[in-house]
Amino acid sequence: MIDEWRSYTPRQLDLLESAQYSPQADELAEVRGLGVYPRHLLANMVAFNVLCHLRLDMLSPDGPLPFTLPAPTDGLVAPAxxxxxxxxxxxxxxxxxxxxxxxxVLKLTGPGATTVTVVPATGPGSQLSVVPGSAGSTQIESTAMEFISWGTTRKPWRQLCNVTGDVSAAEPFLDCLNII
Incomplete structure (x- = not known):
């Protein structure tokens, strides 16, 4: 496995870097089971996978490896x-x-901080949308690193979120959310 990682990682990094520039950056790429994304976001997907699995699944306190890493930075968390x-x-x-x-409103603080609004779907068969900024009276707040944990159902959202406004409007969303 490690030999495969060493062998394929340089080529993968070259491909991810080339996807950051036009015309490839905005081309859509399907990621089976996960959706369709502008090609430039595929690097962010890798950043998410490494950050999430390394910090939350492999390293203590929740994982088996007793190593410590420096505190996460905006540069590590924001792409995820x-x-x-x-x-x-x-x-x-x-x-x-x-x-x-x-x-x-989803207000994420600390490294990777952002505030976005999850907007209801506009009709049957349409998707939610996520737009920048705060455009609602019900707010869900946590750190961005905690969002990675509860947004992937590794930890319960109730332990890590502060919900203000209409809590009953946010609970079904929070109970259902499971980003893979």
Whole structure:
């Protein structure tokens, strides 16, 4: 496995880097089971996978490896959050869309901080949308690193989120959300 990683990683990094520039950057790429993304976000998907699995699954306190890493930085967390937010409307489709009746503000703090609004789907068969900024009275707040944990159902959202406004409007969304 490690030999494969060493062999294929340089080529993968070259491909991900080339996808950051026009014309490839905005070409759409399907990621089976996860949705369709602008090609430039595929690097963010890799950043999400490495950050999430390394920090949350492999290293203590929740994983088996007793190593410590420096505190996460904005440069490490922000790409993972960007991928998660791009995937949020797609990964669960109608199931998740059915849980959102009013705009829900998601305020993430710390490294990777951002504020977005999850906007209800506009009709049957349409997806939620995630737009920059705060456009609603119900707010879900946590750190961005905690969002990676509860947004992937590794930890319960109730332990890591502060919900203000109409809590009953946010609960179905939070109970259903499971970014892969």
């Amino acid at each position: 959050i960007e991928f998660m937010l791009a995937g949020l409307p797609q990964m669960q489709g109608p199931e998740l869309a059915a849980t959102v009746d009013v705009p829900l």
